[in-house]
Amino acid sequence: MHEVGLMQDSLVLALQHAKQGGAQRIHRLTMRIGDLAGVVPDALEFAFEVVARGTMAEGATLDIQRVPVRCYCADCAKEFEPTDLFCECPSCRRPSAEIRAGREMELTSLEVS
């Protein structure tokens, strides 16, 4: 349950950028969260409501874009999107040890006025 802390960090970042950009209100926060980031999007949304209260982001829409996991199979020399947590290569069925995407936690953009 570190989503509240992560959301707090995200909001501090967002408010800094909004202020620098001369904004008075944040209407939308867009974030990219990888499927393997270990973060529950629903918990982020709940946390956002709590931490945004009384800030210029209060009432803003939180738009969470999922980043699917992408693995690399060294034997087949190709990237693939796994279908389960075992990350098995669809061609050779060996589990991949190299995760190339899916761990992202990023504040992507703000819609402000």
Next chain:
Amino acid sequence: MCETCGCGIVEGVRIDGAPTDIGQASSVQGQHAHPHEHPHPHDHEHPHEHAHPHEHTHEHGHDQVHPHPADAHRTLDIRQAILEKNDRLAERNRGFFEARGLLVLNLLSSPGAGKTTLIERTAAALKGRLRLGVIVGDLATDNDAKRIRGQDVPAVQITTGTVCHLDAEMVNRARERLPLDALDVVIIENVGNLVCPASYDLGEDLKVVILSVTEGEDKPLKYPVMFKQADLILVSKADLAEAAGFARESAIENLRRVAPQARILELSARTGKGMDAWCEALEAGVRQKRGRPASPSSR
């Protein structure tokens, strides 16, 4: 978590019992201020530097007081990692440890998997071979640091208050209290938790994840995010496997499938079974770190 508002600002982090200001730097006004909106209207008479690029158009004089039209929404492109600050501090820790040729482990598991017992027994087994130092994190009490100091190993206790993981800043503060120049290995015993600590790089060389046999063979399937980050997995409390009805083959199979990148060692800190391979892995790690054979302890 903050009791008044539920926010995640880190308060009450203590290192060896002494209060720290960790977490307060990120708050807006120091003493647990939350980001807030000014209730008064902003006009455009504030000093306005143009060091940064932004999309704010200025077709008017700066002394002109005017509200932004409500419909003039615009997009600010950010693309910043949320844990960027932690990752930066972790890199600093890594460089600091690297410069001293230290092997640094981030030891992770559920509560009660046997992290502290493993450290105690490892210290005893490596006496005269490797010099250990330990940073240990818990929500409260310095019981673990006391136990480890009982093995003649320097230990720093971080009490996180309510925070469910260690972060790079806490380790940054704690490492100053270890006699690093007189050590070969630093073990960071994280808060017992298989979820949150996975997100926080501390500046370690290796993530060592413990699965104790009493937790069941399907634990790696339940917490794949953590196990997928492990460099080394220790299946601990092997002496209890039979009593716990632990399906060993199935556990190893699950670990190999979820964490093909990790080396797996089975051991029992209590009986000492498998401890040799673990201790040898640490010695090999130190040798690799220094590019030469590990020096015998001066102790």
